[in-house]
Amino acid sequence: MLDMSVREAVERLLGVPVTGVRRSGGAVCLVTAEGRGVLVAKQGSGPGATAAEAAGLRWLGEHGDVPVPRVHAHDDEWIVMEYVPPTYPETAAAEAFGRGLARLHLRGAPAYGSPPPGGPADAWMGLAPMRNEECPDWATFYGSHRVLPYVRMCVDQGLYDAGQAQVFERLCARLPELGGPAEPPSRLHGDAWSGNVHWGQGAVWLIDPAAHGGHRETDLAMLRLFGTPLLEHILGAYEEAAKDLDAPLADGWRERVELHQLFPLLMHAAVFGAGYARQALRAAEAALAR
Structure with missing residues (x-):
């Protein structure tokens, strides 16, 4: 059919x-x-x-x-x-991708939470609904539209009790301090897990976006979440390019990886269940302990 x-x-x-x-x-x-x-x-x-x-x-x-x-x-x-036929990962392609991703992020976005021009506010990340709504800063956007809605979905499914939900609420209250120095919104792919990093024709292509204005560390954290090939080559080239563009990553960005992985983990928990819910809770607790 x-x-x-x-x-x-x-x-x-x-x-x-x-x-x-x-x-x-x-x-x-x-x-x-x-x-x-x-x-x-x-x-x-x-x-x-x-x-x-x-x-x-x-x-x-x-x-x-x-x-x-x-x-x-x-x-x-x-x-x-x-259609882009797949090929095997290559170091040169990984490094070119890292440099290109740094440039892409720095193209910027109108605001945190802004959808792509012509795109709907109510979008999707895989099988989960995703709301893109402009916010004045990253902490407001990330807490209101990327963490708490999925925590509520998990509570409704019995994946978290009230005490566990409060862990995420405490974290969201502290996002302004936990998120590092403020920076302008970046142009994000939004779902940059390894399956959406497509190796083909001697390059790395981005497919299946959940694009929006967000924090560039979120894309970098998503690359790490499910094991992107040649990741350290990608990240090394990204860091060098960001410095060359006079926009280096803020100190401590690697320590904030778990914070930025919360959204995809919670989204996966809401769609796929308890294993991801436990992982998201551990990530929230680790972020709060820093």
């Missing part, structure tokens, strides 16, 4: 016949379209998901700092994008 629906959707969006459909996991398909070669067709997670992804890819790719797939078309349910 999915094969038929994606065929019909792509033909409607592109106006050319589809000659082949091959599933590539979940609601993602590789599609051969007449005159267009192989494309990726992806079904959105929920309302606004495809619009958010298309806007995010345009925003991240605006200056060519890091390659992103070209969006051919999208509607309320499907997005059709360039």
